[in-house]
């Protein structure tokens with residue numbers, strides 16, 4: 052690795068200054084003037100005897116599925132400001148309200164004064180309007196009736212919006228009168244024009260940590276309150292290192308936060324746990340749950356955002372505050388948590404179905420140093436009989452941190468290396484960051500400079516800052532021309548990134564963007580992007596703009612294979628193109644503990660392809676911690692081991708003797724369950740279903756389950772996992788959230804219900820054991836022959852596990868495709884539904900139009916090699932199978948395991964891709 056002295060010094064400074072967080076490096080609400088102003092506003096309004104609403108409706112016009120409302124905002128001693136509000140009912144469910152300030156004058160030539168509309172990033176195309184919604188303009192209200200007995204009522208006098216389902220109030224918007232849209236104004240005389248609830252702090256400039264913010268547009272924040280009547284639990288708004296059920300943020304009781312949850316994408320080193328501090332990504336979507344009902348809010352804004360949460364005895368209040376942009380939100384209501392996430396995903400898109408390799412095990416470290424190092428690690432996996440799919444290269448593979456170059460001294464022949472990996476269907480993931488070394492003669496820098504495709508300072512020059520390569524500029528991927536240029540860099544051409552290979556995956560890191568010498572480790576807010584918008588406006592969508600460009604580039608590179616991209620920064624909609632991980636955690640129990648709630652939060656916020664660095668990024672995990680982390684991490688939708696450059700090597704075979712077995716077993720269990728995990732990815736890709744489900748999804752009417760985040764279900768398999776996350780623990784108290792029967796995963800023993808509300812079961816778990824139960828009512832598939840990588844297992848036989856519930860019923864699904872191409876979009880996949888009713892186990896096809904192209908043709912006859920049926924009652928006296936018009940009687944054995952009656956059918960002679968029925972009688 053060739054590093055200049057300056058870069059080394061910088062790095063040393065950086066690491067030293069960040070070892071103890073860093074809390075002071077990030078703004079509190081009080082230090083961020085727009086947040087301070089709006090919290091102040093809220094406190095003032097709360098104490099008013101009578102509130103005089105500055106917003107007045109002047110005109111209403113009703114269209115198909117939408118209403119356009121003209122509003123004026125009165126300003127003390129000045130002309131009132133016209134605003135335009137639009138209320139629309141979305142065909143996928145949800146009522147959307149946008150509020151804009153249409154007449155903002157041009158301020159100067161550099162910066163656009165228009166409010167930024169972040170929906171073009173978040174939305175997967177313009178959402179269709181529900182033209183059958185009935186919208187009526189009454190004297191005092193505008194009423195929209197739509198969907199499944201849903202009604203939204205906007206009060207014209209107060210601008211309070213109430214949303215009802217089945218005549219019950221679910222969400223009240225602006226009930227506390229916190230609507231605030233800071234209009235465009237001039238600095239002179241501003242004080243005279245403030246209402247009694249406003250303060251002028253920081254409206255026209257502010258400073259933080261020696262970094263000035265010039266605010267050429269003045270104040271432009273937007274804020275609003277949403278109340279959830281009857282709800283005590285709210286979830287979502289990642290990314291925070293906090294629990295699944297969000298806390299109150301105004302510090303009234305023990306365990307509350309005092310700071311609001313903040314969404315501002317930053318490179319937060321060694322982040323604190325149990326904190327509302329901002330992290331790398333931002334999804335301004337929140338859902339609430341109470342028995343019988345769910346509700347949600349999506350706040351469509353990419354600027355710095357704070358969310359205050361106040362839990363009262365009878366309801367939960369939330370106050371959303373963003374620095375700039377249009378005011379734009381969607382309210383969702385529904386019966387189940389799934390309803391809310393499906394509505395949200397119908398607008399922002401669902402998780403793209405990844406290549407199967409990306410759903411298997413990833414081996415990463417900063418850094419695998421040489422080509423020989425990579426190939427040796429690769430060979431060792433086989434030597435130690437441990438499967439893996441992807442090996443990763445961090446920044447050191449490049450020449451002096453210049454992306455799209457290879458350090459040929461240590462990676463002399465990347466094409467050869469990729470070819471070696473490809474022999475066992477393994478992939479290489481390389482890192483590409485958005486900072487571009489400022490060096491004349493470096494092709495990427497030269498191109499950006501020549502075409503002006505970098506982020507600019509507020510004076511119109513290139514913005515320069517420090518990052519891994521030293522002095523850098525940032526490609527402005529919000530610019531379509533920059534995205535176009537990005538394509539050429541990824542092409543399989545001499546100037547592109549390497550090789551002819553198709554077994555390359557990509558990692559876009561540091562894309563908040565991280566700037567070592569910038570405010571809050573990021574870029575100045577008054578830097579300028581495409582269209583004349585400030586970073587202030589686009590900030591939380593910037594990382595997403597980069598991966599959107601990468602996704603397009605990889606699609607152009609090879610339209611026939613599904614790209615895989617890992618991103619650190621994300622925004623609503625990023626699930627359409629990439630997976631995320633929780634950034635730079637530590638090798639300590641605390642970080643293992645918080646990883647499960649963080650991954651669950653991603654799963655209820657529409658971006659389930661998520662994981663935490665297994666083992667912890669910083670520091671050296673003790674053997675017990677590393678083992679427990681693998682045992683938890685194997686269930687993360689994104690399963691990757693990663694480690695900092697200063698840590699000891701920790702590939703699985705370097706563990707202490709018996710720990711090698713534990714790590715191997717954990718990784719092999721991932722591969723054994725891969726058919727079911729991949730099926731969960733399929734479900735996520737069509738409905739937004741979580742891949743890891745919090746307990747409240749399975750027991751949505753049991754309030755005792757609402758805050759549980761120490762355990763989870765895996766897709767629809769019924770597998771309930773409670774990872775061991777405490778040092779020295781040899782058991783866990785496993786919470787069973789419902790009355791269903793459960794079978795132990797390892798022994799198949801039946802676990803009885805104890806009472807109506809679920810109960811805790813002490814589950815013994817020595818270091819070699821992962822606590823897992825199987826919920827009655829589910830059928831899932833495994834592959835019991837573990838090979839070197841996921842693609843090598845695609846044609847292997849399948850085992851079905853049927854766990855009957857107390858009514859003897861069970862159901863499940865299995866989805867199979869070629870794992871890498873797009874043939875599935877044309878019907879080239881196998882998707883079977885399994886049903887059991889106590890007497891007949893049936894398989895039917897969920898593929899309405901199976902096309903026997905490559906995959907189905909080859910895979911239709913994959914044998915089901917074993918069927919295991921666990922049941923609370925004896926069911927077999929005989930077994931008959933029927934498939935493709937033939938009947939036969941397969942051999943079976945029955946066993947009694949504790950209270951479980953188990954029937955195992957060995958080699959039933961069934962082909963996985965065709966319908967069949969098996970009767971027990």
Ligand SMILES: *[C@@H]1O[C@H](CO)[C@@H](O)[C@H](O)[C@H]1NC(C)=O
Nearest residue numbers: 171172529534599600602603
């Ligand atoms: C994201 O990339 C696609 C090309 O794949 C492009 O059509 C689209 O406009 C981009 N999204 C935005 C918001 O620029």
